Amino acid sequence: MIEGQEIIDFHGHVGPWDVYGMYDDDSAMVKAMDAVGIDRSCLFNIFHPDGTSGNDQTAAFVARHPDRFVGFAYVSPLMPERIEKELGRAVDELGCVAIKIYPPYSTWKMTDPVWDPVYAFADDRGLALISHTGPEETCQPEQVGIVAARFPNANFVVGHAGNMEPFRTQAIEAAQANKNVYLETCSTFREPGVVERLVTEAGADRVVFGSDVPLMDPRSQLGKIITAGISDDAKRLVLGENAKRLLGMNYSQ
């Protein structure tokens, strides 16, 4: 909580990735969250194409701090036969409240029909779906705009907001063209003025704070928002209010 504002981190990982110093250390994550007032982190495991293995790990991780972590379901078109059933299980049985996809771990662009069952599930349930985006051919943000227009009941969150130019501009244009597209802020590319531009051009009500915890420390990524030259009202939307609306959850403290 920062000045009465609940803070929700929309982008975090479960699953050891020790070559980059990720060890599934929930206490380290909570300690960093506490240091800056982050109330909840949304987490997903993108390392297992069957979906089930990673989603079970996510659920177990969330269960260690159910008041601090929120689980997202992950599926992959590498195992298309599992997508619908696993999404149903993850949402209805494990309590996942949104969906994460990571197209660079496959060969299909986000606009390929192989992804449609994922979008259809999100559209049918009215869920948010966050995708990694960036320069990779499979997930450039202009593809999000095309897909979002086809599935208007789902909300699409552009992970990393395209990461760099010209993909950042694509992300902004996708949000401008589709009211169900949001831009998420975590990125190792922290040039000056990025958060200000996202808020100015896409709207403060369309930008959500994310950190990539534990790959990146949530304190520096939160610092991007806090030190940006935007109004306090805009910061409140980015840091929590937009995520609460997207997740459709009533967080009673």
Next chain:
Amino acid sequence: MSNLSFTSRVPAFDANVGVGHRNNRRYPFDEPLQLVEEMARHGVDQALVYACHGETISPMHGNEALERWTGGENGLVPQYMVGADPESLRQIQGLHASGLVTHVRLHCTEMSRTPFVDWIYAPVLEWLVAEDLPLWVSMADTPPTEIVDTLTGYPDLRAVIVGAHYAHSAMALPMLRVLPNATLELSRYENTQGIEQLVEAVGANRLIYGSFFPRYAMGPILYMLNHLSIDDSDLAAICAGNVEKLIEGSVTDDK
């Protein structure tokens, strides 16, 4: 605890700030005062500034352009840059003879296609050791293996290794151990709890704050440093004290 606004609670001396346009990047400010105002917004009192033009095109021309930024009493301290060309070293030596050089920054060796190897840079490194001047070298622009392989041949040279990324997380600590005279600048080191682990392993005196502006915004890393689980004395050392000692000529303590 955090607030919706931020300014550093300890004096801050940014050890890594570029100024001016680069051939492939427009600089956000036209005047030094605008940079000073941006620094003040985050509570940064002083900064070491180098010419972005010198990173990729001409260290010599960049050094010449630096005076426009550092000429006044504005907290901007010149960081002169050296390249592989012998004329570049001669320029730095001349500036040093005039009392202007407190430390030196290496240009971007990868973009300049002059690898950081002893058979190219020995004259620069030998001169820096002889004059006891620290060298700033960027892991974002020079391969880590070249940095370690070359600097191990100059154990008396004080080095500031700039721009270690989270992707370098497995390298940072071994690098600091094999280079006991090196200090790590933290602009891109944002592994979760990673800085606290480095403080525990090598001590706060081996770490310094830098923003790597304008590649990176000035505030986020300083914000993170102000929210680390470390002593205030360690925070003060990382944010300003260590870099002040480095450019004043004090030898960094080993731990």
